[in-house]
Amino acid sequence: MEDEFAKLIRRINPPRVVIDNDSCEDATVIQVDSVNKRGILLDVVQVLTDLNLVITKAYISSDGGWFMDVFNVTGRDGKKLYDQELISYIKKTLESDDHFVHSLQRMVGLVPSEEHTCIELTGADRPGLLSELCAVLTDLCCNVINAEIWTHNARAAAVVHVNDGRTGRAIEDPERLATIEGLLCNVLKGNNDLKIAKMTLSPPGVTHRERRLHQIMFAARDYEKIERSEGTVVHDQNSRPRVVISDCTEKDYTVIIMRSKDRPKLLFDTICTLTDMQYVVFHGVVHTGRTEAYQEYYIRHVDGVPISSEAERERVRQCLQAAIERRCSEALELELRAEDRLGFLSDITRIFRENSLSIKRAEISTKGGKVKDIFYVTDVAGNPADPKIVDSFRSQIGPGTLQVKWNSDSSSKPAEQTKTISFFWGNFFTFPSFLIKSCS
Numbered sequence: 001m002e003d004e005f006a007k008l009i010r011r012i013n014p015p016r017v018v019i020d021n022d023s024c025e026d027a028t029v030i031q032v033d034s035v036n037k038r039g040i041l042l043d044v045v046q047v048l049t050d051l052n053l054v055i056t057k058a059y060i061s062s063d064g065g066w067f068m069d070v071f072n073v074t075g076r077d078g079k080k081l082y083d084q085e086l087i088s089y090i091k092k093t094l095e096s097d098d099h100f101v102h103s104l105q106r107m108v109g110l111v112p113s114e115e116h117t118c119i120e121l122t123g124a125d126r127p128g129l130l131s132e133l134c135a136v137l138t139d140l141c142c143n144v145i146n147a148e149i150w151t152h153n154a155r156a157a158a159v160v161h162v163n164d165g166r167t168g169r170a171i172e173d174p175e176r177l178a179t180i181e182g183l184l185c186n187v188l189k190g191n192n193d194l195k196i197a198k199m200t201l202s203p204p205g206v207t208h209r210e211r212r213l214h215q216i217m218f219a220a221r222d223y224e225k226i227e228r229s230e231g232t233v234v235h236d237q238n239s240r241p242r243v244v245i246s247d248c249t250e251k252d253y254t255v256i257i258m259r260s261k262d263r264p265k266l267l268f269d270t271i272c273t274l275t276d277m278q279y280v281v282f283h284g285v286v287h288t289g290r291t292e293a294y295q296e297y298y299i300r301h302v303d304g305v306p307i308s309s310e311a312e313r314e315r316v317r318q319c320l321q322a323a324i325e326r327r328c329s330e331a332l333e334l335e336l337r338a339e340d341r342l343g344f345l346s347d348i349t350r351i352f353r354e355n356s357l358s359i360k361r362a363e364i365s366t367k368g369g370k371v372k373d374i375f376y377v378t379d380v381a382g383n384p385a386d387p388k389i390v391d392s393f394r395s396q397i398g399p400g401t402l403q404v405k406w407n408s409d410s411s412s413k414p415a416e417q418t419k420t421i422s423f424f425w426g427n428f429f430t431f432p433s434f435l436i437k438s439c440s
Contacts, residue, residue, distance in 0.1 A: 017094045019087050021080050027056050027072035028081040032094055036067040038302070042268075042275045044069060046208060047093050049268040051086070052076055058267065060284035060297075076264075116145050116161040117171045118202040119180075120212070122220050123188025125156040127358045127380040131349035132187045133158075138346040140180055141165040147364040150213050152326045153223070155196065156188075157216040159209050165342045177201075196220045210265075211272050214323060218276065223315075223322035241324040243317045247306065253282065253298040254306040256316070260324050262293040270295060273323035277316065278302045328360040331376035332385040333405040340371045348373065355389050356380050 015034035023029055032044055041060060048055060048071060057072035074080060081087055121133070130149060137144060147160040164171050171177060181199045188197035202212075241260035248255050258270065267286055274281060274297070283298040300306050307313050336348065345364060352359055352375070361376040377385050390404055 015095045017091045019081070019091060021082065024072055026080075027074050030071045030073055030090065030094075032067070032069045032071075034067045036062050036065050038280070039275055040067050041069065041281055042211075042271050044071075044094060045268050045271050046211070047090070048073060049265050051090070052264075053081070054078070054264065055267050055286065056288050058284070058286040060281055060286075062280075063282045114170055115168075116163045117177075119160050119162065119184075120200050120202055120216060121156070121158040121160065121184060121188060121198075122216055123156050123185075123197040124190060125151040125154050126190055127356075128353040129156055129187070129190075130359050130362065131346070131353040133184060134346040134349050136183050136187055137162060137180075138343040140176075140183070141342070142171065142180065143168075143342050144345050144364060145366050147362070148209055148213060149359070149362040149364075150217060150326050151328070151360050152217060152322060153225075155217060155220045155222040157213050157220065159202070159212055159216075210268070211276070214269070214272050214326070215276055217322070217326060218273070218319065222326075223318040225318075241321045243320050245307065245313045245317055248298060251298070252306055253300060256295075256297045256299060256320070258293075258295040258320060258324075260293055262288045262291060263327065265327065266293055266324065267295070269323045269327065270320060273319055274299065277319060279316075328376050328378075330384070331360045331378050332390070334375045334377060334390070335403040335405070336371065336373045336375070337401050338371050340366050340369050344371060345373070352377065355392065357385060357389065358382070 015032065017033075018029075018031040020029040020031070030048070034040060041062065045055070052075070053073045054076060055071050055073050057070075059070040061068045081090075123129070134144065141164065142162040143165040145161040145163055147158060149156065149158040151157075162171065163169055171180070184199045185197050188199070207215075239261075241258060244257045246255045246257075247253075260266070266288075271281065279299045279301055281297045281299050285294075285296050287294045307316060338344070349359065356379060357377045358380050359375050359377055363374040365372045379385055379389075
């Protein structure tokens with residue numbers, strides 16, 4: 001009855017979205033007014049984030065039965081939004097009752113699928129892990145269609161779409177899936193005592209892929225501190241996100257204030273984590289400067305109670321820090337475009353491993369027989385990648401194009417390479433040593 005009543009109220013008071021290019025000098029202002037419902041803030045932020053928009057400011061208010069938010073946004077180029085097709089899409093999507101149907105390419109858990117099987121992987125991170133996983137999938141004649149891989153605090157998580165390399169269809173045979181699971185879990189376990197290695201099929205229903213990765217990493221408790229092995233870089237604590245949690249006794253809220261380096265998708269990551277931890281943001285403000293972002297939220301648990309213990313306070317602090325740090329922003333970004341083939345990803349990741357480069361995060365996509373892979377890499381100790389090693393790839397990999405995007409804050413950025421560089425790699429596709437055995 002409550003659900004039907006909520007639907008009635010929403011039909012009587014449908015969402016209203018106003019997109020304004022006049023009131024702000026340097027950003028497009030998007031105002032969203034709607035009947036309040038649980039998770040609506042994340043829904044809106046997710047739509048804007050999936051469109052690769054940059055949220056420079058946000059004002060959040062959802063106390064009572066009404067949701068009123070204002071977002072200042074730009075494109076990745078820092079300019080206002082003038083594309084009428086894009087503006088119409090934003091308005092139509094945010095005013096609809098089913099935000100998610102418009103961005104299925106970022107969804108997992110679409111069960112069943114005839115084109116691919118969606119698997120989720122969790123394990124202890126180590127240099128070369130992705131290379132070993134890809135080698136196993138290639139040996140099992142599994143072709144990786146799309147994937148996203150995150151690592152943080154010695155944990156690794158991945159959502160991977162695979163199909164049968166022989167038929168191009170989803171893998172459904174239970175025995176074959178059991179074999180894949182057993183071999184992948186053996187790789188994920190390695191020699192580490194962390195009992196987090198597992199492979200599962202994505203659960204039924206629709207879940208945003210990056211939100212699912214946050215959930216997997218949270219379940220693996222990547223927010224907990226672990227002992228660092230020798231040779232691993234321990235980053236300056238002053239560079240970590242600063243999270244201060246206090247009480248607002250007058251209004252019975254918990255106040256969270258965060259300061260961190262600004263980066264794309266920062267707002268999505270923090271709101272996603274608070275939502276999945278069962279907290280509701282009633283009021284908030286977000287400001288971003290040239291390098292730093294400021295976020296302030298007034299929250300309660302979904303049961304209406306603010307944070308009541310120091311242990312809970314510390315857990316929320318650790319989880320928010322982890323949410324911000326999971327997208328490695330200090331690594332070197334490499335973008336590869338090439339023709340797809342079975343085993344391509346296995347070969348590429350093997351060459352990373354052989355050159356002592358560690359993949360901290362990766363986004364794998366295939367469309368129309370073309371590969372677009374983005375890798376974020378450091379050396380095996382977590383230090384910035386050596387430009388000379390990147391340059392050495394040219395003699396090992398073939399006619400794909402590699403774009404190298406140097407982090408402006410990285411000390412390893414060479415003076416003569418401040419712009420995007422394209423390398424046309426050697427003869428990767430013609431060397432016999434790289435041939436893949438046939439799937440028989």
